[in-house]
Amino acid sequence: MAQEDWLTLGLREEALWWFDQQEGRLVSILPHVWEQALQPGSEASSEEMDLALRIRRDPARYLRILFPSGQDLEDARAFVPTILSSVVQRTLQGVLDGPRAMDRFRSLLARHPEELSRWQAFRAARLKHRIQEWLREQGLRRP
Secondary structure: OOHHHHHHHHHOOOOEEEEEOOOOEEEEEOHHHHHHHOOOOOOOOOHHHHHHHHHHHOOOOEEEEOOOOOHHHHHHHHHHHHOOOHHHHHHHHHHHOOOOHHHHHHHHHOOOHHHHHHHHHHHHHHHHHHHHHHHHHOOOOOO
């Protein structure tokens, strides 16, 4: 998978992940689309819904990739020390210790486009590592 693809995947922080064993590629679906696909009588209304319905119809083809909860928060805590501005660093560190930490973290990062860009690349790299590790554990080839 090309680096820009990993970055795109990293932008979908809330996505659910599967490995398509037939095509040897990763696919992701947003939770609300997956929930819709689970409803009786769901029809393909988008490319993503079509994928969700295919996964639902052929679950043996797709391996669900599950990550332990809290990994986004762990990633955010690892990212904060890389920020050059001590003011931004302290502010972000403060929100990570409170309620709705990731929502507040993303909201604050949105005010700092350069750091938001760096966060997206940082998270994409960590996501890539986790997925590759998961594939190795399953005895599958890396994308």
